[in-house]
Amino acid sequence: MNQSSGSPLGLTNNRGASYRLETVAQGASRGPRFETVPISALIPGDSPRSEGQDQGHIARLAEIEEPLPPILVERRSMRVIDGIHRLFAMLLKGRETIEVEFFDGSTEDAFLRGVTANVTHGLPLSHADRKAAAARIVASHPHMSDRAIARASGLGAKTVATIRHSTDDGLASVTVRVGSDGKVRPLNSAEGRLRAAEVLAERPEASLREVARIAGISPATVSDVRKRITMGELPVTVRTGTADPDLGVRNNRTPKRIEQVDPAPVLKKLLRDPSLRHNEEGRNLLRLLQQNAIAMSAELTVVVPPHCRELVVKLARQYAETWNEFARELEGI
Known part of the structure; x- marks a missing residue:
């Protein structure tokens, strides 16, 4: 393709430049969800694909007679967030305009949106590209939970947790995470419970939801804190030995009975x-x-040989903790 000066897509840029100026001037003004824009106004964005465009996929898209879905474009910079293969397919067909859905947000949010879009449709990202994208999202959105980033990048939550631990530098000050449901949850539930107890002492008339919002925990957890205080117990469960505090270990060190x-x-x-x-x-x-x-x-237990017991014990406890975390997350929704 012939690269003309000032046009990253190789087309005369006069019309594109004026369109970009008009678009930036309009900002986030309300209008139709999709707009037809000149291709010369667009710039290839920050793609999560390390190997660039797939020419075979572009050629296949160019052969499709039906209209292709609109591409996603960051309004402020006119960079393509998702749909670069569709864009080049339209160029291959000799088109000068394309349907666009605009995105208003930061560059970091634009990259996140682009990764999510690539995972949910179109040409799948490679496993290596998804891991690289997850690492970048962990750095730019440290408050997102492992599950939320996993869903956005098409990975497992454990893989994201491993990535977070291997790249975690300067993020120790993050005390809450935002889940895939949009709810904010504290990394340390004890801190949230103690904060809830303080709020309840200062404002006993406050609703559960109001206290939950201030403390960054769920209304159900606030209700449990209130019950504990009423019964003269500590708002935080006490850890004894290897027992899991979230199973409800009380001050008298009697484990809370799990309903069978x-x-x-x-x-x-x-x-x-x-x-x-x-x-x-x-x-x-x-x-x-x-x-x-x-x-x-x-x-x-009878089938586990002695030399395998330690490994099986470790895995069993790890799986139990995973299920326990899953149960706590469900209770907090």
Whole structure:
């Protein structure tokens, strides 16, 4: 493609320059969701793809007769956030304009939006590109939870946690995380509980939601803190030995009894629920729950040889903590 001066896409840039000036002047003015803009006004953005454009994919897109979905463009800079393959396909077809959806936000948010879009549709990102994108998002959005970044980058939450631990420098001051549901949760639940106790002492008439918002914890946790204070207990559970404080260890060091349920009828009910059966993540959850129910029904301890016990113990405790964290997260929603 012939690269003309001032045009990153190789087209005469007079019309594009004037369009960019008009667009920037308008800022975030309200208008139609999609706009038709001259291709010469656009600039290739910061792509998460390390290997650049896939020419074969561009050629396949150029052969499609139906209109392609609008591309995503950062309004302030006119950089393409998502849809660079569609853009070059339109150039290959000799088009001078393209349908655009504008994005208003920071460069960091634009990159996050671009990664999310690439993961959910179009040509998939490689595993290496998704990990590199996750590392960048961890650095630019440290308050996002591992699960939220995992969903945005198409990775597992544990992979994101590993990336965070390996790249964590100067982020120790972050005390809360924003989950994929948009809710803010403290990294240290004890701090949130202590803050809630302070607010309840200062403003006993405050609602659970108001205290939860100030303390950065869920209303259910605030309710538990209030009950503990009423009963003369500490707002924070006390850690004794290796016991998990979130299982409810009280001041008298008596563990809170976990309600036991028969897995068979519970699983039968969950397996009939269409909201779980009709999406891939829901089916994965059901499979995990079934596997756990089957595994725990057998006397598995007798099959573990002595030389493997330490490794199995470590894995069992790690998996138990993962499920426990999952349960706490559900309770906090």
